[in-house]
Amino acid sequence: xxxxxxxxxxxxxxxxxxxxxxxxxxxxxxxxxxxxxxxxxxxxxxxxxxxxxxxxxxxxxxxxxxxxxxxxxxxxxxxxxxxxxxxxxxxxxxxxxxxxxxxxxxxxxxxxxxxxxxxxxxxxxxxxxxxxxxxxxxxxxxxxxxxxxxxxxxxxxxxxxxxxxxxxxxxxxxxxxxxxxxxxxxxxxxxxxxxxxxxxxxxxxxxxxxxxxxxxxxxxxxxxxxxxxxxxxxxxxxxxxxxxxxxxxxxxxxxxxxxxxxxxxxxxxxxxxxxxxxxxxxxxxxxxxxxxxxxxxxxxxxxxxxxxxxxxxxxxxxxxxxxxxxxxxxxxxxxx
Amino acid sequence: xxxxxxxxxxxxxxxxxxxxxxxxxxxxxxxxxxxxxxxxxxxxxxxxxxxxxxxxxxxxxxxxxxxxxxxxxxxxxxxxxxxxxxxxxxxxxxxxxxxxxxxxxxxxxxxxxxxxxxxxxxxxxxxxxxxxxxxxxxxxxxxxxxxxxxxxxxxxxxxxxxxxxxxxxxxxxxxxxxxxxxxxxxxxxxxxxxxxxxxxxxxxxxxxxxxxxxxxxxxxxxxxxxxxxxxxxxxxxxxxxxxxxxxxxxxxxxxxxxxxxxxxxxx
Numbered sequence: 038x039x040x041x042x043x044x045x046x047x048x049x050x051x052x053x054x055x056x057x058x059x060x061x062x063x064x065x066x067x068x069x070x071x072x073x074x075x076x077x078x079x080x081x082x083x084x085x086x087x088x089x090x091x092x093x094x095x096x097x098x099x100x101x102x103x104x105x106x107x108x109x110x111x112x113x114x115x116x117x118x119x120x121x122x123x124x125x126x127x128x129x130x131x132x133x134x135x136x137x138x139x140x141x142x143x144x145x146x147x148x149x150x151x152x153x154x155x156x157x158x159x160x161x162x163x164x165x166x167x168x169x170x171x172x173x174x175x176x177x178x179x180x181x182x183x184x185x186x187x188x189x190x191x192x193x194x195x196x197x198x199x200x201x202x203x204x205x206x207x208x209x210x211x212x213x214x215x216x217x218x219x220x221x222x223x224x225x226x227x228x229x230x231x232x233x234x235x236x237x238x239x240x241x242x243x244x245x246x247x248x249x250x251x252x253x254x255x256x257x258x259x260x261x262x263x264x265x266x267x268x269x270x271x272x273x274x275x276x277x278x279x280x281x282x283x284x285x286x287x288x289x290x291x292x293x294x295x296x297x298x299x300x301x302x303x304x305x306x307x308x309x310x311x312x313x314x315x316x317x318x319x320x321x322x323x324x325x326x327x328x329x330x331x332x333x334x335x336x337x338x339x340x341x342x343x344x345x346x347x348x349x350x351x352x353x354x355x356x357x358x359x360x361x362x363x364x365x366x367x368x369x370x371x372x373x
Numbered sequence: 374x375x376x377x378x379x380x381x382x383x384x385x386x387x388x389x390x391x392x393x394x395x396x397x398x399x400x401x402x403x404x405x406x407x408x409x410x411x412x413x414x415x416x417x418x419x420x421x422x423x424x425x426x427x428x429x430x431x432x433x434x435x436x437x438x439x440x441x442x443x444x445x446x447x448x449x450x451x452x453x454x455x456x457x458x459x460x461x462x463x464x465x466x467x468x469x470x471x472x473x474x475x476x477x478x479x480x481x482x483x484x485x486x487x488x489x490x491x492x493x494x495x496x497x498x499x500x501x502x503x504x505x506x507x508x509x510x511x512x513x514x515x516x517x518x519x520x521x522x523x524x525x526x527x528x529x530x531x532x533x534x535x536x537x538x539x540x541x542x543x544x545x546x547x548x549x550x551x552x553x554x555x556x557x558x559x560x561x562x563x564x565x566x567x568x569x570x571x572x573x574x575x576x577x578x579x580x581x582x583x584x585x586x587x588x589x590x591x592x593x594x595x596x597x598x599x600x601x602x603x604x605x606x607x608x609x610x611x612x613x614x615x616x617x618x619x620x621x622x623x624x625x626x627x628x629x630x631x632x633x634x635x636x637x638x639x640x
Contacts, residue, residue: 094483116485124483130476134404146396147484
């Protein structure tokens with residue numbers, strides 16, 4: 038990590054701001070993506086993730102602050118920088134009338150890749166993305182999963198040093214999603230740097246080395262996926278089908294084990310580092326007080342929980358509690 | 374002030390890379406090669422029908438115009454008008470589909486291609502299509518024996534200038550069009566009246582002075598006035614005036630669609 042950080046960042050945002058008229062979508066964020074790293078931007082819709090991606094490939098102008106890519110200001114030399122980036126955008130923007138192979142060859146032309154190299158690389162990409170059977174099929178006949186694979190393959194045609202992935206697996210079935218993840222992991226092993234947005238927490242924990250969680254244009258948290266879970270929640274989550282209205286006395290003898298709680302519908306989730314012991318104590322307490330518990334399940338905490346803890350809560354209550362520097366460890370007993 | 378900014382952009386030099394403009398053009402050409410059969414029917418059969426119905430049909434009842442049989446008066450003008458329709462359809466319905474439905478523009482600018490390259494590539498393609506349809510129609514006229522002079526070989530020049538002008542005008546409309554429906558207005562309010570009032574079917578002398586002045590402001594009028602004498606072999610010095618008018622239109626307006634499309638797509 039520290040050795041990484043001494044290298045020059047591939048993407049460096051300092052006080053990066055994006056405004057659309059009076060609306061400020063990105064409110065002065067700072068982050069750096071280092072070579073070979075997969076860096077995640079997480080957040081609900083409207084958090085400013087896509088705005089950051091669009092600025093990174095020079096599509097949206099930077100409103101304020103600085104965004105440098107490969108050490109150069111993206112606003113000054115977009116063409117040179119774009120030639121080394123692969124963009125996998127959220128939209129389906131393939132050429133529908135052209136075949137799979139033609140899509141790759143035509144796209145290679147925009148990078149001024151000569152025809153022979155373009156053909157060779159297209160074949161490599163077809164095999165890498167497992168699309169050989171569909172090579173001559175018009176894109177309009179392809180399923181969503183196949184289109185997504187082609188979109189990803191198309192983004193590789195210039196052998197980019199940096200991949201920008203804007204929700205690469207949104208709308209895919211589990212099989213297609215795992216295939217895309219697998220290919221992305223292989224690219225990462227080969228040293229491709231990635232900047233990825235997602236709302237799938239599983240995707241982030243599968244792929245990202247580091248990530249930031251954004252909410253309303255600001256960074257609310259940053260770190261490594263496991264580090265965030267550890268910092269905010271504890272290793273395990275105990276789900277209790279006890280209803281939100283269950284008396285607080287249920288936790289009389291287990292309070293010191295509970296790092297925080299979350300209400301999810303009618304269920305209650307308790308986060309802890311001592312899952313089995315907590316479950317035993319709560320079960321014993323429940324039978325003593327005759328509080329009905331429909332079910333209980335002990336599982337590992339995941340990023341989804343962190344995400345809900347950080348952003349879901351503020352959707353209901355005061356957003357101020359989430360601002361950087363105000364984060365509190367555990368003891369979120371007020372959470373309901 | 375947003376208005377000020379627009380002016381600044383209009384006066385600034387566009388961000389162009391000619392090899393990439395050419396790539397954008399080639400992408401459209403590849404698609405055209407896939408669908409040209411269906412395309413050519415749509416844009417080409419129509420002027421042929423006009424030629425037969427009006428030239429051979431109506432022409433029988435019409436006295437000579439400027440000493441010419443009606444079909445000889447009409448046919449050269451249809452070269453220009455068929456080119457106009459090919460270009461305007463392509464740069465409205467076609468470009469709008471690429472821009473808003475297929476998001477082809479957006480996917481291109483994720484590569485070293487700039488938005489200015491994309492729009493200029495589109496305009497070149499629209500111009501190419503206009504010239505292609507005009508030229509094919511001219512060939513048909515030659516087959517029917519309606520071409521009277523070798524000067525007709527130069528007819529693609531005014532046609533190209535006019536098609537470029539229509540590419541630009543259509544692209545401007547496309548850049549502010551909220552949806553496909555708005556193109557009905559474009560054709561009903563702009564293109565169709567132009568078709569009937571630019572000296573294609575009858576000389577403008579018979580029209581009131583106001584309408585004649587209006588016609589002077591249309592690219593189709595100048596193209597017709599340049600193409601007709603070239604095909605009939607009666608070309609004189611005034612043809613230059615029409616060419617200059619068409620070239621000036623292109624040069625003065627070319628920057629506008631580049632700025633407008635950028636304004637629409639880049640936020």
